[in-house]
Structure formats: C-alpha cells, structure tokens
Amino acid sequence: MAGFFDRFSSGPINTVSDGLRRISGLGMKYDDMVIKQSRAIGTTESQIGGSDFNPRELMYALALSDISQKKYTPIFDKDYPGRREFLRKFALNSEIDWMITTVTDEAIVYDETNYFAYPSTSLMEMKESMEEEMTDQFKRIYNHFGFVNDTVAWHFFRQFLIDGVLAFEIVFDGKGETIIGFKEIDAATIRPDVKNENGILKKVWYQYPDTPGMTRMLYDTQIIYISYAKGNLPSRVSYVENMVRSFNLLRIVENAQVMWTLMNSTWRLKMVVPVGTKSPQKARESLGEMMSLYKEDIRLNPESGEVTVNGSPTMQYYKNYLFPSKNGEQVSIETLTGEGPDMNESPLLNYFTNKMKEDSKIPFMRFDKAQNGGQLTGSAATGVDREEIRFHKFVNRLRSAFQEILTKPLWIQMCLKYRELENDEIFKSSIGLRFVQDNIFEEIRRQEILQKRMELVGALKEITDGEEPFFDVTWLIERYLKLDKDELASNQAAKELAAKKKKDKEKEEGGGDEGGGEGEEGGEEEGGAGSLGF
Numbered sequence: 001m002a003g004f005f006d007r008f009s010s011g012p013i014n015t016v017s018d019g020l021r022r023i024s025g026l027g028m029k030y031d032d033m034v035i036k037q038s039r040a041i042g043t044t045e046s047q048i049g050g051s052d053f054n055p056r057e058l059m060y061a062l063a064l065s066d067i068s069q070k071k072y073t074p075i076f077d078k079d080y081p082g083r084r085e086f087l088r089k090f091a092l093n094s095e096i097d098w099m100i101t102t103v104t105d106e107a108i109v110y111d112e113t114n115y116f117a118y119p120s121t122s123l124m125e126m127k128e129s130m131e132e133e134m135t136d137q138f139k140r141i142y143n144h145f146g147f148v149n150d151t152v153a154w155h156f157f158r159q160f161l162i163d164g165v166l167a168f169e170i171v172f173d174g175k176g177e178t179i180i181g182f183k184e185i186d187a188a189t190i191r192p193d194v195k196n197e198n199g200i201l202k203k204v205w206y207q208y209p210d211t212p213g214m215t216r217m218l219y220d221t222q223i224i225y226i227s228y229a230k231g232n233l234p235s236r237v238s239y240v241e242n243m244v245r246s247f248n249l250l251r252i253v254e255n256a257q258v259m260w261t262l263m264n265s266t267w268r269l270k271m272v273v274p275v276g277t278k279s280p281q282k283a284r285e286s287l288g289e290m291m292s293l294y295k296e297d298i299r300l301n302p303e304s305g306e307v308t309v310n311g312s313p314t315m316q317y318y319k320n321y322l323f324p325s326k327n328g329e330q331v332s333i334e335t336l337t338g339e340g341p342d343m344n345e346s347p348l349l350n351y352f353t354n355k356m357k358e359d360s361k362i363p364f365m366r367f368d369k370a371q372n373g374g375q376l377t378g379s380a381a382t383g384v385d386r387e388e389i390r391f392h393k394f395v396n397r398l399r400s401a402f403q404e405i406l407t408k409p410l411w412i413q414m415c416l417k418y419r420e421l422e423n424d425e426i427f428k429s430s431i432g433l434r435f436v437q438d439n440i441f442e443e444i445r446r447q448e449i450l451q452k453r454m455e456l457v458g459a460l461k462e463i464t465d466g467e468e469p470f471f472d473v474t475w476l477i478e479r480y481l482k483l484d485k486d487e488l489a490s491n492q493a494a495k496e497l498a499a500k501k502k503k504d505k506e507k508e509e510g511g512g513d514e515g516g517g518e519g520e521e522g523g524e525e526e527g528g529a530g531s532l533g534f
C-alpha cells in the first residue's frame with residue numbers, strides 16, 4: 001500500500017503553513033492501539049482481505065474510508081457529469097423551479113442586515129474574549145463569501161439542491177494564518193485521499209488527478225465540500241433528481257391530455273363523392289394523393305409547450321374530408337367523431353401530480369392556492385400539520401449539510417488563532433449556525449408555545465409540600481420554558497440593572513429624607529432654644 005502514500009508526489013503542491021498541515025491530520029488517529037483493540041472486521045477491512053492485512057494498510061484504509069464514505073464523491077461516478085447537465089436543464093421546468101425556489105426560500109431567510117445565519121456555541125462555555133473573536137471572524141468569513149451585499153448564499157443553496165454537491169477552495173494569506181477569500185471549484189474534478197507526512201496521515205484532495213499538468217493537491221483545510229447524499233449508500237445525488245420519474249410520467253399524461261383535447265376540438269366532415277370506375281393503379285394513386293393531402297403531423301414541444309400542426313403554430317378547427325365512391329351515385333356527408341377515453345378529467349393525471357408533490361416533500365396545502373394554501377394560519381402550537389413538521393425537519397437536514405460552508409472555515413480560523421482548540425473535540429462539534437427563521441411564522445409559533453409552557457410552569461409552581469412550594473421557580477423556568485443561554489443571560493443582566501437602579505433610587509431618596517430629618521430636628525432645637533429664651 002506504499003504507493004497510496006506517494007501518489008502524485010511529483011505534481012505541483014501548494015505551499016501552506018504548518019498550522020494548516022497540522023489541522024488536516026485531525027481525526028486521523030488510527031494508531032496501533034486502535035488496531036490491536038479492535039475485534040470486529042468492518043466493511044472497509046473486508047474489502048482489503050479481512051484479517052489478511054498489515055497495520056499500515058489498515059490505517060490507510062480506515063483513514064480513507066473516513067473521508068470518502070461520509071459524502072458522495074462525483075469523481076467516482078462516471079455518469080455524474082451527464083446527470084448534472086440533465087438535472088440543470090430539468091430544473092428549468094416551471095413546476096420544478098417553483099419547488100426548488102420554495103425549499104430555498106424556506107431554508108435561506110435574510111434579516112434586515114442581510115444575514116441568513118449567525119454562529120452558535122450554545123453547547124459549550126467560552127471566554128468572553130474568545131466569543132467576541134469568533135463573532136468577528138464569522139463576519140469576516142461571511143463578507144469574504146460576498147454574502148453581505150447580494151443573494152449569493154441563496155443561489156448557492158439552490159445550486160446545492162440541483163447539483164447535489166458544492167466545493168470551494170479556502171484561500172489563505174501568504175503566512176497561511178488568515179482566510180482572505182474563497183474560490184468556487186468544480187466538485188466533479190476533486191477526490192479525497194490520504195497523504196503520509198513523516199508517519200502522520202493527512203486528509204488531502206486531488207484536483208484533476210488523471211490530467212497531467214493540471215493535477216493539484218490541497219489539504220483538507222483548504223477545501224469545503226458539501227454533499228446531499230452519503231458516499232456508500234444508494235440514493236439520489238440531489239434533491240431535484242428525486243422528482244425526475246414522477247415529473248416525466250406526469251408530463252406524458254399531460255401531453256396525452258393536451259393532444260386529446262386538440263384532436264377532439266376539431267370539427268370533421270366526411271364527404272363521399274362518386275367518381276365512377278378506375279383501374280387499381282389509378283385507385284392507388286388517388287389514395288396516395290389523398291393520404292398526402294389529409295395527413296397531419298401534430299407535434300408538442302415538451303420544453304416550450306408549443307404545438308405545431310404540419311410545422312405551423314396555428315391549428316385549423318374544422319376539417320373537410322373528400323373520398324371518391326366507385327359505385328355510388330350520390331354525394332353523402334356525415335360528421336366524424338373522435339373515439340377514445342374521455343380525458344377531460346383524468347384520475348391518472350391527479351395521481352402523478354400528487355406523486356410529484358410527495359417527492360418534493362413540500363406540504364400539499366402549499367400547492368392548493370384555492371384552499372388558502374399560501375397563507376400561514378391556525379395555531380402554530382396546537383394545530384401544526386404533520387406535513388409541515390416533516391417539511392421543517394427536512395429543511396433542517398438540508399441546513400445541517402449546508403452550514404459547513406461557514407462552520408468549517410470558522411473552525412479552521414479559530415484553531416489557527418487559538419492552538420489549544422485544535423484537539424478540543426467538544427469545540428469542533430459545538431460550532432453551528434443559528435439560521436434566521438421566517439420572522440412572522442416563527443414569532444407567532446414561539447409565542448404560542450411559550451404561552452403553553454408558562455401555563456405549565458404556573459400550574460407546577462402552585463404545588464406545595466406543606467406550606468412551602470414543592471418546585472423551585474428558577475428550576476421550573478430553566479427546565480420547562482427552555483430559554484437558551486443568551487436569553488437567560490439577557491434576563492439576568494436586565495434584573496441586575498433594574499436592581500441597581502432601584503437601589504440607587506432608594507439611596508437617593510433615603511439620603512434626602514435623612515438630610516431633611518436633620519434639618520427639621522435642628523429647627524426644633526433652635527425653636528426650642530428660642531422659646532426657652534422667652
């Protein structure tokens with residue numbers, strides 16, 4: 001397996017700092033102890049011969065599986081470039097475009113400062129100075145992506161739904177200590193690998209590995225890679241691909257219904273004209289002339305929806321057919337009616353329409369504009385539809401995958417700034433994004449849920465153990481109101497400020513009373529002395 005560690009060693013390699021190399025090795029600690037303590041044969045080990053392997057091979061196999069099986073890698077799928085081109089054209093269909101836009105609008109919501117998310121470390125305690133530094137670095141990274149002045153994040157998320165993968169290069173300054181920008185790269189041109197540097201395994205990515213002269217090696221700290229699908233599971237590569245089958249079947253039924261309507265909207269008259277006797281050859285010639293005369297070529301363009309009849313966009317809504325009669329003596333005229341199933345109301349069309357809606361994971365009510373499907377009504381706390389709940393969870397899963405576009409460079413920048421964070425697994429797993437929610441709906445939902453929780457806390461507070469309350473009020477608030485750390489801290493700061501103002505006011509009032517009392521007492525003494533003098 002030595003060749004795996006030395007591949008592309010002669011190709012161009014970017015000069016990066018020791019810090020970036022060091023961080024690229026995090027999470028690759030498959031040492032001899034792990035190998036010795038392991039008893040089972042995993043899926044990766046079974047592919048390299050079960051127990052017939054050496055520790056060096058196993059370390060590489062485990063490390064490679066760690067980065068290649070967690071996410072879908074299109075470079076290993078030869079069909080992906082063609083599938084991606086098809087998916088991009090497929091997404092131009094108005095129905096699919098509406099669904100993609102709906103999901104994207106649900107996931108990426110901007111506030112008044114054009115931020116769609118903020119950093120969140122609610123799972124761990126941080127020093128105030130470090131938390132401020134993290135906020136500043138997040139704003140810089142957000143700015144470097146160009147998310148502040150445009151809807152770039154919205155378009156990236158939309159592209160993620162269509163392509164299924166996104167990849168970016170993290171660009172550092174000359175010292176390799178500060179992120180200065182990002183560059184979008186084609187995710188179909190890079191593949192993950194492992195490199196051995198002085199006996200330490202490093203996560204790396206090779207771009208254009210099969211094209212000499214274009215091959216580039218980048219450390220994992222230089223790459224952001226987002227994938228919709230998991231690497232070793234059979235699944236759709238993107239959100240859009242899940243709707244291809246149902247949409248195509250729906251389009252076939254729609255086209256059939258359109259063609260049926262067009263064909264049956266034409267008024268046809270059949271006229272039989274006697275022509276006497278003709279030879280078989282003359283009859284065939286006459287038949288061929290009539291076929292060419294009455295033949296119609298009706299085409300429906302599936303992309304534009306245009307219908308052409310014999311190459312013309314206009315359609316004649318009445319037809320007269322003339323046929324010769326060999327033995328007839330008089331002209332006969334009759335009306336021709338279309339035969340076939342009535343497709344004015346097609347259950348099949350409704351079936352595939354509903355199937356496409358299910359594949360989109362968007363709640364049915366949002367499609368039904370006639371039934372107020374576009375309105376957010378009802379009690380969010382007590383009457384939320386299960387479809388809305390499932391859709392909310394689906395959007396959160398998409399956000400969880402997409403958030404790496406900001407959390408990974410933020411984690412790398414913090415590790416370069418504070419080296420003690422490199423081996424802090426809690427810190428890495430605690431970094432997340434707090435996405436901006438749909439303001440009106442989320443505010444109403446939160447208020448109603450908070451109202452229900454307050455009623456529960458009020459009821460529990462009334463329970464007594466003798467004369468004393470059984471539950472502590474502070475514990476009830478923390479346990480059942482479920483306020484986050486920032487909200488509790490803000491409330492505590494407001495209470496302390498109110499207590500300080502109250503104390504200062506009492507002090508001022510108390511000081512005035514005390515002074516007035518002394519004055520009054522002094523006046524009485526003076527008055528008393530005067531009276532005694534009289």
